[in-house]
Amino acid sequence: MNCQPIRWNTELIRRYDLAGPRYTSYPTAPQFRENFTSAELTAAIDRSNASQRPLSLYVHIPFCDTVCYYCACNKIVTANKNRARPYLDNLYEEMRMLAPLVDAQRQVNQLHLGGGTPTFISDGEMAELMANLRSLFALRDDDSGEYSIEVHPGRMNVSTVAHLRSLGFNRLSMGIQDFDADVQQAVNRFNSVDQVTALVEAARHEGFHSLSMDLIYGLPRQNLASFDKTLAQVIELAPDRLSLFNYAHMPHLFKTQRQIDAATLPAPALKLRMLEFAIDRLTRAGYRYIGMDHFAKPDDPLALAQARGELQRNFQGYATHGDCDLFAFGVSAISAIDNVFVQNHKQIDDYTRALNGKQLPLARGLALSADDRLRQAVIRELTCQFALDIRALEQRFAIRFDDYFAAELEALQPLAKDKLVTLTPEQIQVTAEGRLLIRRICMVFDAYLKVEAQQVKYSRII
Structure with a gap:
């Protein structure tokens, strides 16, 4: 490399x-077809079992208690924590239907909880979720797997960090986006430097293997000076990995983006200047550009895998476990098993209806x-x-x-x-x-x- x-x-x-x-x-996902069948999935799992490749698991928790105006993820915005209960019950039903098809000896080398906001569910529900996963799949108990979870640092108690570590998570991914108060107000996402610092210190105290942070450039009210300050604050926190995403303003596709005043977005020339400046700032701080928005410290497993020529890319982005077959659970989740891609229903009502009918919630897929x-x-x-x-x-x-x-x-x-x-x-x-x-x-x-x-x-x- x-x-x-x-x-x-x-x-x-x-x-x-x-x-x-x-x-x-x-x-890419637009090529998936709606007439993909459960028989095709079962045949792919049989081939996957024969290969004895290790497993990667993804679990989608779609709930957020507040809406971030820039967001284009599949999410359900609600302050009612009780909505998680029936969803989790359906999630466990999906797992119980699929797990018997998978060779129980295959080790889970990678696990990721995404959303939405996975920590929307309570600490007790998180423990229950991990217990269900451990009962159905061969999760590692020696801390050698890459088990990660996305968190909203402005909506999470510091005590939850130790709880997550006790359940086996060893990587945290924090959505920072921007520390500037005006920008946060414009996108309705709030997390202070103090809040993030407390979580970072707790994660390091608990022995998390890696911390990653997400930033977005091109948000409303951003300018070069304000983004420079955010970058300096993030560099001071020294995450192991950084993602620097481009905000794509597409209100015709994503309704929540209609709450953003397009007149407050940085002009295209300024947006490019912000990206150029950020790349220079991060690389001078010692981060290596991995590719497509991602940076990592030179000793991070992503950078090391790239140097060895072993880096892979999947539905979660760059990965060090490209040898795994990906089994994904929850609304809208996408699996990559042997030579097929399979996506669950995107709407929670359709997802629930399929499981109530004792059917896997398959919406579409593709055999490569x-x-x-x-x-x-x-x-x-x-x-x-x-x-x-x-x-x-x-x-x-x-x-x-x-x-x-x-x-x-x-x-x-x-x-x-x-x-x-x-x-x-x-x-x-x-x-x-x-x-x-x-x-x-x-x-x-x-x-x-x-x-x-x-x-x-x-x-x-x-």
């Missing part, structure tokens, strides 16, 4: 800053073709390693790269001329200028983009 720094080129960024997929999967898997491998290598070993790919998939991807190589020529990539018979190498535009480079290998161009609306790359 070439750990060269990013080289900022404003003219190229403006020219190539198109709308495109985030490539947490390939094919041979072409899908080949292109998936190309895109994963480019997004994770910023390079593609052509000869290794040819050997793995029994193809001649120049023949199979003749049109793609032609389409890469303008990008090579602009020094986003270098092309040789043995390798595609993403340059320092091209790393920020990796999504645009991957789009060359996406077979579905031309077909779906008029039907799917993506956010911009930068």
Whole structure:
């Protein structure tokens, strides 16, 4: 892995800053089909069992007690904590239906609770959830797995940190977004530096292996000075990983974003300047740019996996456990099992109705073709390693790269001329200028983009 720094080129960024997929999967979710059957899922689980790959589990807790105006996640906003009870009962029913299909000896190397706000549920309910998972799947009890949970630092008691650690969680992911009071007011999300500091200190005291924090640039009322202050405060807290996400204002798709005054959003030129400044600030502070919004300290497992050429990418983003099959539970959750993707119903009423009828809550899915898997491998290598070993790919998939991807190589020529990539018979190498535009480079290998161009609306790359 070439750990060269990013080289900022404003003219190229403006020219190539198109709308495109985030490539947490390939094919992307718009390709899933609604006639995917439980029989196809069962067959994929049988193949998965035969492989004896370890497991990754994802559990979606959709509830939030307040709404963050920028949010585009699948969520249910309610202050009524009692709404969690029937949902958890349905979640356990889904687990009990699926677990008997999975070889009980397969170890769970990775676990992630996401949302929504997973800590919306009480400490007692969290203990109950983990007990159910342990009774149904082979969770590790030696603290060697990567067991993580997302938390809202403004809505969480410090005492919960020790409770989560006692249940086996060893990684915390905190959604900070911005510390500036005006920005927080504009997006209705509040978490002070003092609150976050207390949680960070508690997590380190309890021996959490890793802390990650999310920031967003392009929020209403943000400016360079205010974001600089937030960055300085975050760097002082020294999380192991950082995500720096682009706010995509799409109120026609996400109703909560209609509560944001578009006139208060930073202008595109300022937004780019904020990103450039943030990348420079974080890299000077010692963070390594992993790719697509993510940074990590050089000794973090993400950075080490990338250096070894072992980094992977899945529906939760970059991962160090790419050898796992992902089983996901809860409303809207997406599984990746053997060669299929499967998504649950997005609406809680549909999810509940399926389980009440003793059916798995499958809404849609996709069985990957041979072409899908080949292109998936190309895109994963480019997004994770910023390079593609052509000869290794040819050997793995029994193809001649120049023949199979003749049109793609032609389409890469303008990008090579602009020094986003270098092309040789043995390798595609993403340059320092091209790393920020990796999504645009991957789009060359996406077979579905031309077909779906008029039907799917993506956010911009930068």
